Amino acid sequence: MTLRIYGNRSLKTLPGLETRPTAAKxxxxxxxxWQSRVEGSRWLDLCAGSGSLGAEALCRGAQxxxxxxxxxxxxxxxxxxxxxxxxxxxTAEILRGxxxxxxxxxxxxxxxxxxxxxxxxxxxxxxxxxxxxxTRILAPTGELAIExxxxxxxxxxxxxxxxxxxxxxxxxxxxxxxxxxxx
Numbered sequence: 462m463t464l465r466i467y468g469n470r471s472l473k474t475l476p477g478l479e480t481r482p483t484a485a486k487x488x489x490x491x492x493x494x495w496q497s498r499v500e501g502s503r504w505l506d507l508c509a510g511s512g513s514l515g516a517e518a519l520c521r522g523a524q525x526x527x528x529x530x531x532x533x534x535x536x537x538x539x540x541x542x543x544x545x546x547x548x549x550x551x552t553a554e555i556l557r558g559x560x561x562x563x564x565x566x567x568x569x570x571x572x573x574x575x576x577x578x579x580x581x582x583x584x585x586x587x588x589x590x591x592x593x594x595x596t597r598i599l600a601p602t603g604e605l606a607i608e609x610x611x612x613x614x615x616x617x618x619x620x621x622x623x624x625x626x627x628x629x630x631x632x633x634x635x636x637x638x639x640x641x642x643x644x
Contacts, residue, residue: 483513483578483608487630491606492517494628494637495574498604499523502573505598507560507589512539514576515553516546525552527572529560560585564592571600578608586613590638594621597640605638 483491491514492499500522506515509528512535518526526543530536536557543553556563560579575593579585586609599605605622607615615636617624626637 483511484630484633487608487633487635488513488517490628490630491576491635492521495604495606496521498574503527503571503600505529505572505575507575507577508579508585509539509555510535510578512542514578515539516542518574519543519546519551519553523551523574526554528553528555529563530555530557531559533557561588561592564589564596564598567596567598571598571603573600573603575599575603575605576608577605581610581612587616587619590616590619590622594619597621599638599640601640603640607636607638609634609636 499518502518502523504515504518504523504526506512506518506526506528509515509530512528515526515528526547528539528543530539536555540553540555543555547553575598577589579589586607590607593599593605599622609615610632611634613634615624615627618641621640622638623641624636625639628635
């Protein structure tokens with residue numbers, strides 16, 4: 462099975478719904494919103510699934526892309542896809558494991574853009590938002606986008622993060638967060 466991304470490039474995907482690819486119209490909308498921020502950015506893709514967002518970030522010039530997913534098969538496929546797209550100046554890494562266990566152990570670095578797309582029915586939204594805030598992995602001028610359905614009510618503010626916008630694309634929502642100074 463294949464998936465098309467920016468520049469008519471194709472990605473290999475696993476059969477079935479395990480990787481839950483983000484709809485093309487949502488992916489395009491996100492990159493339209495972030496278009497001036499992607500080149501040279503440090504991108505984090507949480508619950509990476511098909512890896513289409515991280516792959517497209519590489520194609521659009523992100524300096525470094527890191528993906529997190531719990532499935533070994535998904536991680537192996539993402540690593541192969543991303544390595545085939547990355548230029549020698551770019552880094553692409555995949556971390557396998559539970560996102561809630563990995564976030565507190567991340568190396569001391571910050572990301573300019575974070576995309577978080579867990580399975581909609583999961584209970585990951587609030588704990589991951591809290592972990593992102595606590596670990597301060599979102600750069601001071603960075604932005605976090607979370608993909609969700611209408612059943613998730615994004616908080617307007619969580620310590621260290623404030624929702625700046627929310628967009629709807631059919632049944633899919635994107636909520637955007639920025640860091641706030643909590644000194």
